[in-house]
Structure formats: structure tokens, C-alpha cells
Amino acid sequence: HVEPRPVHSGEPHPQRQRPGKGPLALRVRLAGVDGAGFDVTEAGSQKHLAVYVVRDPREVPGVARLGPDPLSADFTPEAFRALLEGERRQIKGVLRDQSVLAGIGNAYSDEILHAARMSPFKLAAKLSEEEVERLYAVIGATLQEAVERSRGLALKDLKAEKKSGLRVHGRKGEPCPVCGDTIREVSFSDSALQYCPTCQTGGKPLADRRLSRLLK
Template sequence: MPELPEVEALTAFLADQLVGRTIARVYPVAVSALKTYAPPVTDLQGRRVEAVGRHGKFLDITALDAEAQGLHLVVHLARAGWLRWRENLPPEPPHPGKGPLALRLCLAEPQGAGFDLTEAGTQKRLAVHCVRDPAEIPGIARLGPDPLAPEFTLDVFAGLLHGERRRLKGVLRDQGVIAGIGNAYSDEVLHAARMSPYKPAAGLSEEETARLYEALGSTLRDAVERSRGLAAGLLKAEKKSGLRVHGRAGQPCPVCGDTIREVSFSDSSLQYCPTCQTGGKPLADRRLSRLLK
């Protein structure tokens, strides 16, 4: 799943490719991906792209008409969605079917350039919105502060954790608390902070809060820097190569050499290092325990 660093890099890449250029055609291929219908996404045709931005993990392409009235194409790539930039799109319109293609956007110039939105798998969660104001989208309206924004200070972060009864892993992933962090980077932040994913958020000392705040910022900024300047097609591989614990169960921790462990849930899993994060004690994996009974 693309998270804040990948969407930030994708935003910069698309800004270079799209800003100042006119949208020739928009083909909505998978109706399931469309979350808004008025105005239709085809109203973007003939508009000039003014800006490309980001709201948490939402990608926002702003296009203006001749009267400078704006529409926003807002995309959430979800777990299995991706944007594929292409210099030579087929000239014929795509046909709806069972393939991964959800939407195609073609530029007027250079002819043939544009992108495809695709989604693998059977769980269709890719979300495409065409709105006049991104705040109309419930997922954006409920977003917490952006952790890379200058105003996201230690005091702001401490205030978000105050009174939280949940575990750190759940708090970091909650888009209503902090925007843009998902399953992978919450694992990475907690590893960098040397904290258990099960540690209660409200129980942190001032020193622990400061340590987690620093780990959060440095982990995300480092990931953004690694992805900066990369083409869209290279971002997935860069994310995977830069992860220290997430997705690396059974491998040695790059800090201490202990074996990275995993806790599995119904639709996701977390990874952590016992030596670095839990005092050497493995966390209970209830799913595995049930299998061993």
C-alpha cells in the first residue's frame, strides 16, 4: 500500500509531467472505483492541470477550465492500487473488463502521454473522486495533521497522544490522528523509536514521546528523500528496499541481529524486533496460537 513517502514522491513526479498541460480524455473503466458522479470525471477533459498535491495518502490533481474554475481529481490508491505513467498510451479507448485497469487519463500534448490507474486482486478498494473541493471527501475531511508539515511540533504530537487508550501501532495508523502513515511505516517508526507496537500511547513519558516524535519525522523524511526524483514505476521497489523490519519476518534485525518476528491478524500483520522493541520478549500471536492448539 502506498503511504505518505510514496504519495509525496508520486506527487512530485506527476507535477513535472502534468502541470501546464491539458487533459484530452478521461476514460473511467471500472465503475467500482468511482466514488463521486457529479461532476463526472469526463468534465476534466479540456482543462489545464494547475497543480498536483497530497492530502495524507490522497493524491490531488487540480485542473482549471477557461474561466479558471477548478476541478479536483482525487485518488486514494488503497492496498493494491497504483498509478502507471505511460508515454505511448494506445490510441483506441479502453474496454471495460475484468483486468486491473480502473481509469485512464490522456494528455493533449505530448500525444500519447498520460497514466493508467490500476488495481490488482479481487478486493476493489481503489477510490477515484471528481470534486470541486477536496474537503467534500469524507476521508480527507477527517484527516489528522500532516506529520511533515512545519506546524506538526512536538507539543502538537504530545497533545494527540494525551488520553489515548489505544496501543501505539493503532494510533499511528489512524488517519484521523496523523495523516499518511500506514502499516509499513508504523512498523518502521516504532522500530526506530525502540518501542513495542503494543505499548499504550497514553503511558509514554516525556522522553519517550520526544523519542517517538523524532523517529516518526526522521523515518518519513528519510523515505521521502530516498524516493525523491524517482519515476512512478520505481517507487514500489524503493519502498521495499528501504524497510528495516516491515515485511522482513525471519530475517536478522539490521540494528542488533535478532530475528524479526511477526504478529498476524485477519487482514494484515506487523513486524518487530524483540531485542530492540520488547525487551527480548516475543509478542503473543493469537492467530498462530490457535493453529497450535
């Protein structure tokens, strides 16, 4: 459910490499008794990946902390409404918080908010009943579409497929596919969000606080 960092699959690298040396964060070879299997690696400057061997996924601390699966039968409009009650954070932060909802993350929260025509800075607790219902419907539709697009693809093709299906995330400066306005970005210390002013904020660009501090 957790939104992954870049991963690749294929045959194991012929030379043994140690995590922490160079871009390689982790390499795991999964194989059955017949020798068939696949190789999974993560590369990047932020080495936050961990591997657990357990009998029950809930034995993994990160999994145990996950919120409900938005595509499960238990995730009803009432359950979603209860999650937002008293939530004083901006809706963007709530959606990407894995302890609130599992599996959305940064990219799909941008996509969901764009489809819902909602500002990422809107306070979750201030959403109207209509906005909660609209956001709930868009969450299910967006994630289900992503699952269907990825069905049957090899692990090495998932990242490219995901990127090709995104409308606003990672597309700063490009035209919005809905209205044609320029997609804008707000940067944070460790991430960035993208949005369409016309579709989501009444045509008003959101303040990029990080950029403002750099210009002072």
C-alpha cells in the same frame, strides 16, 4: 497521504477490462490537452479503491477525515503530545490510524517503532515524556527519508523503492539490521506487524493471538 495499495503506471492496456472482473480494481488514464499523461491501475483481491473528481480535495470524505500531516509545520511536539493524551489504544494502532495522523500506515508504523526502540503493543497514553519526544523525532526523520528516497522516481518504481528501504516491515525471519536478532511477526485478521524483540521488547517475543487461536 494515504498509504497506497499496489499501483502501476505505463501505457493503457490495449484491451478494455471491467473492474470486478479478474485482478483489475481500477484503471485511470490522466492526460493533458496535448495528449501527454500517464495510466494508473490498481490490482488486487481487495477492491477498496475509489476515484473522485472534485475542485477541493477536502470534498472527498476520506481526505476530510485525515489527521494532520506529520511533515507539516503545524505538527509540533505539543500537537503530537495532545493527540496521545487519553489515547487508550496500543501505539501501533494509533500510528496507523489515518484519522489521527495522515500518511504513516502499516509499513511505516513498523519502521518508526523499530527506530524508536518501542514495543508496538505499548499503550499510547502510557508513554513517558522522553518516549513521546523520541517517537516524534523518529516520525519526522523516517518519513522525510522516505520522501527523499522517492523524489523523482516514476510511479511504477515507487513500490520497489519503498520495499528496499524497509528495515523490519515485511522481513519476518530476517536478521535485524541493528542488532542481528530475528525479526518476528504478529498476525491479525487483515494485516501483520513485524518487529525486533531485542530492539523493541526487551528480548521477549510478543504473543501472536491469531496463531494461538489456530493452534487450539
